[in-house]
Each structure stands twice: as C-alpha cells, then as structure tokens.
Amino acid sequence: xxxxxxxxxxxxxxxxxxxxxxxxxxxxxxxxxxxxxxxxxxxxxxxxxxxxxxxxxxxxxxxxxxxxxxxxxxxxxxxxxxxxxxxxxxxxxxxxxx
Numbered sequence: 001x002x003x004x005x006x007x008x009x010x011x012x013x014x015x016x017x018x019x020x021x022x023x024x025x026x027x028x029x030x031x032x033x034x035x036x037x038x039x040x041x042x043x044x045x046x047x048x049x050x051x052x053x054x055x056x057x058x059x060x061x062x063x064x065x066x067x068x069x070x071x072x073x074x075x076x077x078x079x080x081x082x083x084x085x086x087x088x089x090x091x092x093x094x095x096x097x098x
Contacts (some may be wrong), residue, residue, distance in 0.1 A: 015023055061068065070080075 034043070074080075
C-alpha cells in the first residue's frame with residue numbers, strides 16, 4: 001500500500017469529521033477544477049465519438065443507398081402510413097389510461 005496516500009486520506013477523513021467547514025474552500029476548488037476539466041475533455045470525447053462512430057455509419061448507409069427513416073419522397077405512394085399487423089389494441093381497451 002501507498003502509506004503516504006493513506007496518511008493523507010486519514011488526515012482528510014479526520015478533518016471532515018472534526019472540522020467539516022475547514023474543507024469548504026478545498027471542496028469549491030476541486031469542483032471548479034472538475035468544471036475546467038469538463039470544458040476540455042467533454043468536447044474531445046464527444047467529438048471522438050461523433051467522428052469515430054456516427055460519421056462512418058452515416059457514410060456507410062449513404063453509400064449503400066439505405067434510407068432507414070424513409071425520408072426520401074415516394075411519388076408513387078398513395079400514403080406514407082405503415083400498416084400494422086396486428087392492427088393494435090381493441091378500441092375500448094384504453095378507456096382508463098391514468
């Protein structure tokens with residue numbers, strides 16, 4: 001075990017039990033440090049996820065000609081409604097929803 005780190009943890013534990021107000025300034029500083037890290041790390045992680053996962057999937061779907069959301073207009077279609085089989089619950093079954 002790291003004895004120095006355990007001693008520091010013991011010190012902060014004792015300070016939190018005996019003098020909790022004395023750690024308020026340290027708590028606020030640590031919180032602000034976390035907010036600062038969030039402003040740097042979060043955009044990097046989200047950008048990596050977007051450009052590493054979403055963009056390649058979108059390129060693949062576009063190159064393969066797939067339209068998962070059926071957004072392309074269909075001039076031959078009489079309606080855009082999708083038939084359900086079975087058609088759904090019976091009409092009188094949803095009288096007491098709440």
